[in-house]
Amino acid sequence: MSTLKQSLLHLSLVGLCSSGLLSLSTAALAAPEAAAKPAAKAAAPAKPAPKNTKVVKGKPAAKPAPVDVVLAEANEEQLYAASRAYMGQYDCEFKQTIHITKHPKTEGYLDVAWQKQVFTMKPVLSSTGALRLEDVTGRTLMIQIANKSMLMDTHVGQRLVDECINPEQRTLIDLARAAAAEAAASGIEATGGLGIAPAPAAAVAATAAPVKK
Template sequence: MKSFIASFLLLAPVLALAAGSTPTTKAAAKPAATAKKASAKPAAKKPAQAKSKAPAAAAAAAGAAGAVTVAQALTPDELAIAERVHTGRIACELGAHVNVSKHEQHAGHFQIDGKGFKYEMVPVATTTGTVRLEDKAAGAVWLQIANKSMLMNQKLGQRLADECMSPEQFQVAEAIKKNPPPSVLDPVAGSK
């Protein structure tokens, strides 16, 4: 229980930052406005609106695909974060796995894939020191702390992989089980 609380306290600021980092744009407000306009217009114009949305969707998909091929220039801090990313086939809960590999052409970029997903991610600096990789176009985030990692899709609002552990993270998790860190809820020695 203590290790769960400690893990939660370590991960809580990261999750709060992740939840707060979803940008609010005019595009997010458009679906509601479009729905109001569509209900006010005659039914005959709805197919034309559907046609105009198709090229926009294709352009958005092309933009997302372009984000994968265009190399984002990384700062020295982001390159330092990239050095700490665990790579390889990483086992997750429920028999799932995630493959994390360095991008062949772009330093500091990573490809993360698994069953039903594939992302190209770049490091993002955090205030907590947590390793965070993002694919902003897809809304995917890979978070790595000392004893586990997780993959989330912010656009869908779900975790794609949880309790993922590289061999190094597994060793840390086992050490925490054998010698749990003191809980923030435990009284401090010498205090009354």
């Protein structure tokens, strides 16, 4: 009897497999296992487009226009001082240059050009014999002596450029050196400047040959 029941159960299972019901049961059992798996990782949100951080520079502020200075009429002393100034190019230290020209509009004034700047100067003779070219705006001062010239910033009291020599000053330097050499050969002591001065009488007497009696 038990053998008959087993045979009937076997036949029932074969029928279920042929009808596809067993496949559905297997799929149903697999469904919970699939549901237990973690959901796929959500896609990362798209990064926002980078902001335009480029700084657009505006045009630099325009420099204020220079204030026109009314130049007073030059007197005779100023005209004479202007005639004593050396015109043209000066060769200065550190391969710099200065150019001095007459003012194009007002007689008795000079224009001093240095590093793309032009200063209008009023010539004045000092008591020491040096020629002062005074900036009409009070900003700079150029001093001319026999063997060189220099440009100064009067606001800070410093030299802007030094050892400026014009061809005429170069000639004076060469003449002074020749005079110093001649003076030394003649027993005359040369001074530290461009001029020469006689040596003291006692020094000359000491170097002179004794007179035979």
